[in-house]
Amino acid sequence: MSLSSLEDALEHLAGVRPQTAARTCPLSQAAGARLAAPVIAKVSRPPAAVSAMDGYGVRLADLGKPGAILKVIGEVPAGRPFAGRVGPGEAVRIFTGGEIPDGADHVVIQEEVTREGDRVTCHEGYGEAQYVRPAGMDFAEGDMVIAAGTRIGAFELAMAAAANHDRLEVHCAPRVAILANGDELKPPGSALAPGEIVNSNPPGLAALVRAWGGEPMDLGVAGDTVSSIREHLARASDADILLPVGGASVGEHDHMRTALAEKGFEILFQGVRVKPGKPTWAGRDARRVVLGLPGNPASALVCAHLFLKPLLMGAHAHRRWPAGLAAPLPANGPRRAFLRAHAQLDPEQGLLVRADENQDSSRLSPFIAGNCLIDRAEDAPAAKAGDRVQILWLEGAAPQSGPG
Structure with a gap:
């Protein structure tokens, strides 16, 4: 053959x-598994418009010029929406993550106001709304937030939890x-x-x-x-x-x-x-x-x-990365070669790779010092230092920065 x-x-x-068959498991047991079904958001994130900063929820129309003085009519910590409405000349104290009250469309950060009693003086004028995260800015209810077949890691678990899932359907x-x-x-x-x-x-x-x-x-x-x-x-x-x-x-x-x-x-x-x-x-x-x-x-x-x-x-x-040779390589033979090597980031030359000098198929030591494989085509000609090659990272490896 x-x-x-x-x-x-x-x-x-x-x-x-x-x-493999699919099963449902809690988030705490899903790391490393592959999704058998897409994750669909059960909620929007954020569910309502919220403040991106600590400050005051106001009407942008009241802040055309610096020096506007507004009356503080309440407070909005995260998780406790304001029951009233912000009218002309009014403001509500608001904290990061707090829901923007009805009537407000802008947040003045606390560093840009002076407060005396129930009055705040705004030092700046504003032409457009700022520091408001709109409802669904990250994702909306019904959005597919993770595709089927995705390998579940830390970020996928965080996303699934944010989408209000406590269990996921995964492949065994x-x-x-x-x-x-x-x-x-x-x-x-x-x-x-x-x-x-x-x-x-x-x-x-x-x-x-x-x-x-x-x-x-x-x-x-x-x-x-x-x-x-x-x-x-x-x-x-x-x-x-x-x-x-x-x-x-x-x-x-x-x-x-x-x-x-x-x-x-x-x-x-x-x-x-x-x-x-x-x-x-x-x-x-x-x-x-x-x-x-x-x-x-x-x-x-x-x-x-x-x-x-x-x-x-x-x-x-099998994603490959381009790298420059740190040392020359001899011509390759009739079989595609995968050379154990070490790659590192050079501050001036970018990603550089050097093959281990002894590629004997019984040697494990090159894996300890190495972090990648150089992919050499069949009958590839000799290559000199600086020539570009393709590498595959070994499992768990990452490029390291060189001195300097």
């Missing part, structure tokens, strides 16, 4: 994204079953015999699954036999996505695809023209998706960003 391009592989995955988090494969793999903290290595992939992959809105399931480590893989896969009957790690290369001990084919999985693609990550593959059965990642740690984490993230979050997961 020929290698797929990244675009073709992502198109296959876009067609099989799991659609897709369950992602992580299955490591290899006789040599042992849990972290183990005493290692010769030939054994620590199974480092599942903890990092589980954290990424959570960050991208999924619910990880750790199936443990399957040995290098079809029977062992079968036994571990039996624990994933309620998973939406199977995420086998390792066991996908061309070798006599790589049995993962064989075991899944026996369970009725159809191959969508088998191998991708990317580096690292050539062995990445995917398949599906009637209900579940399988995304096979390479076993090398760097390959697994890079390919999780390239393939698992859009499978969980959709196409918008």
